[in-house]
Each structure stands twice: as structure tokens, then as C-alpha cells.
Amino acid sequence: GAVVSQHPSWVICKSGTSVKIECRSLDFQATTMFWYRQFPKQSLMLMATSNEGSKATYEQGVEKDKFLINHASLTLSTLTVTSAHPEDSSFYICSARGLLEGSYEQYFGPGTRLTVT
């Protein structure tokens, strides 16, 4: 099956610092990667969509200068939370979409718990 990994699984950082989260598709090439944010007991909120080699497309209300997304290869995307503040504390989930067994499917990573103190 398709596997998407995220690193780190959890991170604590101080207010004002930046933190980078990696998302990798381990056994398939991801033409598109998605980044979601999820607050406790809430649904997934799409933050941005990125295609390999292109600039990310951000959803309305998501600050692109604060949440930097890089999709440098078909297996790796990174999300950098710049100048993090406590309100950025959340569960961040990436998802990768690629051609698998003749159809495009989207698979989710295990998530990264970010706590900003």
C-alpha cells in the first residue's frame, strides 16, 4: 500500500522561532501534496496545495508568508511555520496524491503535533 511519512511526529518550539515539518511519499511519486491543519475535535482544514516544482496554492485566510511550503521533489514536501506563536499550536497533516494502480488516490501522513510555548 501507499505510505506517507511525516517528521517529526511531535515538536515543541518557543514563540518566535520557526519549525519545519517534512512529508514524504515512501513508495510512490506524489504529483500533488496537500497540507491540512486540525484542531481538537474538529475536521481537517486544507491550508495549501502544492504541485512538484510549482508554487503552492494557499486557501483563503492562510498566510503564505507564515506557512512556507516547498515541494522540491516528487517524494518530498516541507511546511515551515515561521515566527510561530501559541495560536499556531495544532495538528498538521500532510497528504500526497499520485497515480497508483491506474487511478489517482490521496493518502495521508500520520500527522505532526506542534506545540508553541
Next chain:
Amino acid sequence: QQQVKQSPQSLIVQKGGISIINCAYENTAFDYFPWYQQFPGKGPALLIAIRPDVSEKKEGRFTISFNKSAKQFSLHIMDSQPGDSATYFCAAKLGQGGKLIFGQGTELSVKP
């Protein structure tokens, strides 16, 4: 028009019972309807999915029923087990390149 409405918000079922979660959508152009299962602290995992050209799809204990005219679809979990306790999300997508639109989620608890 892009919303997917999911109910109930939470559900308690006895072991061996049937769990039923419902979703409704507005955009008739949606052409892919997946269900995801999410355990606490984990990412969502694809459980089962259906396209609008069929009215039902079954995989093991999980069944999707799809009513195109009513713009509704539902997940049925037969013989529910405590291990099924998780949050379930329905979603809808438009086209191969479209983004997933998620429902609000249903927290299922199966009591032994």
C-alpha cells in the same frame, strides 16, 4: 455549495450493533465520495469510497449507501467492535484534480 454536512456529531453503539453515519452534499458535480477513519493522534486513513454511478459498495463490515437523487450517502458499520471506536469523516471530491471537501466528523464509541 461546496459543503458536506455530516451527522451525527457523536455516536455510541453497543458491540455487535450497526453504526450508521450520514452525509449530505449540495454540489451535484462531485464524483468521488470517500470515508476516512481517524484514531486519536493519527492521520486519517481511507476506509472505503464510492462513485455516484453505483448505489452501494461493501467491503467487509463496511458499506456505503449512496442516494444520488437525495444527494446523500452513508456509512454502515456492521457488527461494530470496540476497535472501531474512532472519528469518521466523509468527504467529496470534484474531478481527478479536485480537493477533498470534508464533513465535520463523527466520533464513534463502541461499548463492549
